[in-house]
Amino acid sequence: MSKIRLDKDPFNIIISGVGGQGNIMASRVIAGMLALQGYNITIGETFGSSQRGGSVMSHIRVSSGSVWSPQIPKCSADFIISIEPTEAIRMLTDYGNRHTAVVSNERPVHSMAVISGAMNYPPKEDIENFLYRYSARSCLVNATEEAIKLGNPILGNIIIIGAAVGMNLLPIGREDFRAIVSRQLKPHLVDINVTAFDIGFAKTAAIN
């Protein structure tokens, strides 16, 4: 069954971002990899009107045993994977605790308040400081920037998935990713996605 034992059962993952960023795709890929390992997975998602520029999140419960609530109780997320950095902070304060690990894309998506000038988007060092102060481990990844180099910014999600796996908290690896994308994508897209995964993986695996 599992290659690495989970630190905690259920192990609680939150995947967050802004509507339209591909949050649901990311959660299904990660959950799919874990399900292939034989874990009992429960995912709770928000979609619908909350897609329209609002905060979105998926709750993933990973257990070697039973079914858990599709909503993670407050203060009990173990790992936050975010496609947008301020959403990582929002999720950490809502669902995290001092032991939570965070990996996030560093690319901001500006909200209406920022675009209109009513509020400022925090500088990267403030975000880093916050995550350093309030999480057990954190890593910001320039995923969108790397994805643009690969030819499409949407691959930033895959880079983040690679970075999440590189944090070495999940009992999954590169081959599990290849297995999942081979099932879900057209053959000519598999390699570019695995390349994106590897870029993300290298960024966090080097640190951890």
Add this chain to the structure above:
Amino acid sequence: MAIKENPLLDPKEGNFHLYLGNEAIVRGALEAGASVAAAYPGTPSSEIIEFCSRVAGDRKMYVEWSANEKVSCEVAAAASFSGLRSLCAMKQNGVNVASDFLLHLALSGIRAGMVLVACEDPGALSSQNEAESRYFARLLEVPIIEPGNFQELKEMTTWAFELSEELRQFVIVRSCTRLSHASGIVTIGKLPEPATGAHFRFDGNLLDSLTGPMHSNPAPLRHNWQQEKLKKARAIFEKSPFNTYDGPDNPKLLIITGSAANLYSREAVHILGLKDRVGILKIGTTWPLPQSLVKKNLARTEKILFVEEVLPFMEEQVKILAGENAAEIGAKTFFGKNDGMLPMSGELNPDLVVTALAKIFDIKLDTSAQEWSYNAAMDAMNLVPGRELTFCAGCPHRASYWSIHNALQMVGREGFVNGDVGCYGLAIIGAGFYAMKSHYSMGSGTGLASGFGKFKQFGMEQPILSVCGDSTFFHAAMPALVNAVHNKSNIIMVILDNGGTAMTGFQPHPGLKIDAMGSNAMPAVNIEAICSAIGAKTRTCDPFDLDATRKILLEFLEDEEGAKVLILKQLCALSPDKRSGKQYAMSIDKALCVADSCGCNRLCTRVFRCPGLRWDSRTRTNSIDEVVCSGCGVCADICPAGAISKVKITEASTENVKNKVG
């Protein structure tokens, strides 16, 4: 786990898959041999038909997106009358729409199994109300059952078809956002051979619903038969394996729960380590309530907590039962919604159940985690800007409302927009420049406008507009337009035609050539021709052409004779035909844009506020966010300084981008 292209078609009994809740429901229907599925999209139910669509060919099904929920029930009933098992699915609001037909159908009963899946939205995460179909089931006097986990979503759906045939009554399966839009591991059963042969028999007795004509008369006699079916249902429910008890024989507290609240209850008991003191009675067969079973469980203890969403439905039923049987089972103390132990509005979660249990058991909760969270939130408050909902970058609605807002401002007289359900409802907030001043159910914007447009005789001088989407037009706005035209109501109905049912995930509607089963050659019903035929002055325009749109609006605002229709036609930015293809490459000329010192007061970022634009308050510059911008080109036309430029992108470069999509 088997690796298959489509896990819904896995034939191997005993395999397991990670299914979305709605997918589990569909697998349940497939295992029951459902032949027909019909629905109108609505969150959180929409994926049910989408999953059916993908297997329609393999499973030899007929699957359709119906014009509205009432029609979807009628299509499903026709299948049942013809001997085919059928499924219809809808969100909670859909049950209201369908209820007129359902009240008749409940009297006549059905033939082949018919299951109505009502997916509800406690907390109104993607809705405008928290309505409940459990109360509808009681009004309709038909059985309603509630799966309490992912496996049960599949199994209870399959069982609902058998139950429906045993009772000759349609059965409601109630799901909710946290089941339909959640995923879990489901072990699958057998797939039967697809059904063949359909025939509607009507040569029997006028009162025989199995062989005679189908109708609901005489109502009192049929009503009595209907209630006999409920008694039979209750007897079946008493023995149902979907009602379970977990816990000690005589717990200190009995939780009565069902649906997603079952999972919250289990988690809360686990968190507080109360397994030896709390028993959980999970009810799957919610109504009619299996009274003997509940009575037996009530006798276990004196304290009972109800954990259910949203209103105290089971609480009321059980309290009546306990009152009637007080002599036998003794006096009870009840906790739930009525005493405020749990909130009577909004969504439940494990934390709320933990709080209720802690109160009942007088447990002092460790608050250090909450204190940490509070401190972190206080620190984050000054750091993290809020996220107000808005239209996507390149959304045609932003351009449409820009023109509507500007035209109304130019005319003055406090003109306003009446709206209904869809992304375009966001005009009640800043996304649509606050143009919308009333916002109700499907088609209601035009019905309300039809009323407002008649009050000139009382001195009302305000220009009256309504908006509705293309899908909503077919669903419920057509009768309202007929009403406005016939009664010479002075209104402008703006149809925001973005080429699909966009908010729920771009399902097709009768105005398109595509259908739910992949055909690309359906007759597209022409909205413009309908409006003209009804007798409204009708014009069509591209909302991205701001000048032309404003001109038509101003012309219509001058015209005080009856109902006018403006169709603003432009594909949704998320449309599969448009996605990842930019029409224009956008850029801002830093030499021409002097930001807020130009006198425009930052029309682009402060007022228009497309998420594809960026404002840097430190450097005081506007820019384009290349990652978010969809290249619609509209912002170039609103910049008075001509600082934003658009350059047409060729097809070839768009294709190039598409091939790199992950």
